[in-house]
Amino acid sequence: MMKMHPGGLLVALMVGLCLTAPGSFAQAQDAPPVRVGTLTVTLQPINPGKEFVGRIEARERVELRARVTGFLQEVSFQDGQPVKEGDLLYRIEPAPFQAALSRAQGALEQARGQAAFADAQLSRAEDLLKTQAGSAATRDQRLAEQLTAKGNVQIAEANVQAAEIDLGYTEIRAPISGLIGRTNITRGNVVGPDRGVLTTIVSEDPMHVTVPVSQREFLTLRSADRVAAKDELAALIHFSDGSPYEHPGKIDFVDASVNRSTDSVTMRAVVPNPNGRLIDGQLVKVTLQLETPIEKILVPQSALIADQQGFYVFVVEDGKAAIRRVTLDDEIGTSVVVDSGLTVGDQIIVEGISTLRPGAPVSAQPATMLQPKAG
Structure with missing residues (x-):
């Protein structure tokens, strides 16, 4: 259900009560036709979405460790440079292993x-x-x-084979392509399996963005009119300064369980990163929305009137103004989505509402305002 500002709701409610004051219907019978502007109800393609905070994660991450113990003879890369799978990164003194x-x-x-x-x-x-x-x-x-x-x-x-393997481990090569971090060990130091991580490589293209979605929002995203399956969702990314990222992502994973500490479900999208703009660990804003727009009825918010029973609009029926109760959903720009109460082809009154009474004869003309659009 759409939420309106309390002040706007009070004004709309007062207008609604005035429009339905006792005796107004009888007066409307004798009143001259009221000149009103109308819009024809049509289906509009909309792409509803919700915004969350997400984190960029590398699709592959490797912590490099020495698999044999020895003196580090050579470091063959510059910190932070791109590397390709198979590139030589470290060389441990090979003589003892030979x-x-x-x-x-x-x-x-x-x-x-x-x-x-x-x-x-x-x-x-x-x-x-x-x-x-x-x-x-x-x-x-x-x-x-x-x-x-x-x-x-x-x-x-078997001893020969083991010795050959150990000798091969004196050359540490990149197991994946990506961006290499800072080396934690410099040449001349002793390295080994128990001496910690030498450095880390993270893949760059594509990247993942993980989004924790509250249980309530998750149910909304999976409702019948929103998303039937994860394959229908797209992830649009904006950086912290508000600038948009040019490549949309696609949801490829929805966690099977709810995080008990946050009552949220983790969703993950795959995002192309050909230019390296996305960085592992980066916080971004993520809008989850349908890839394929759905068709809904939109009406301008200015056409809505509220009373104690809810929201309604005026429509033209047989040359007279008639009340049509509506059920609302999300706001889309200056319009609102109508879930029920209107059908395609209805003539809703959007101009001249302030002087209308139910049953009043009207002289309908196309409204000067534009047809409501999504966004």
């Missing part, structure tokens, strides 16, 4: 040699057993030695 890899490779060759010797010993024991020159116990012992040697080869191969 040595560990060489040691593991040597152990692998040693294990392979022992495995080859065990294979030969097993083959010899089996040949001797066939000629009865050897024993089954000896053959079984050689078989066990061969299996042990094969196991040692697998362990050595």
Whole structure:
């Protein structure tokens, strides 16, 4: 239901009571036609929206950490610069890890040699057993030695693989494209998994904007005439100085639960950010509205009259002024949305209302004011 200023409501109520004073109907029968201006009721496309405070969030955020312990040899970026996925950012001193890899490779060759010797010993024991020159116990012992040697080869191969992985971790590369923050560690320091975050990368395009919507407003946005599904909502962004952002966002997520501390539902929109104007963590004003306008009846607020029963307008019926009770919704500029009480084609009186009485004959002319528009 539309809300009006208390002073305006009192004036409108007094006008309404005066218009319906006793004896006015009888006087109206003998009065000459009143010259009035009318507008024809039509459906107007409107795009209702509600404004909230939202926060810009990067779609992807990565905290970079060292995965091996060593001295930081090189920092390969400037704080705050854009980076691409795969760019080298840090290099940890690789020499100790190269040595560990060489040691593991040597152990692998040693294990392979022992495995080859065990294979030969097993083959010899089996040949001797066939000629009865050897024993089954000896053959079984050689078989066990061969299996042990094969196991040692697998362990050595795994150690080589682990050493190669550790050596690869000495180069820290960007896992995503985006904007890199300030480095927390400079070269020459020891870094490692337990030494904290080196720096952070946030993606830039697209961005997310999250909006906490009160439970009451959320129900309004999801009502039948507003939004049937989240896919119908658009998010229009304005910066703190009031300037608009040129790219609208689209709602892609509505939280499944209500935040108990704030009694709000979090909604999120995806917003293009090709020029980098949106910054992670930024507070903005967000208007949630329908992407596709809906058609509603609009009337000028000046045509409304209030009395103790609510709001009504005058319409022309058979050449006379008639009262039509209306149910109102939101204000759109200088007009108001009418939910019920009027139909398309009705002639509402918007000029000459002050002298009207119900049932008074009227001489209707097109009003000089413009047809009400949305916004």
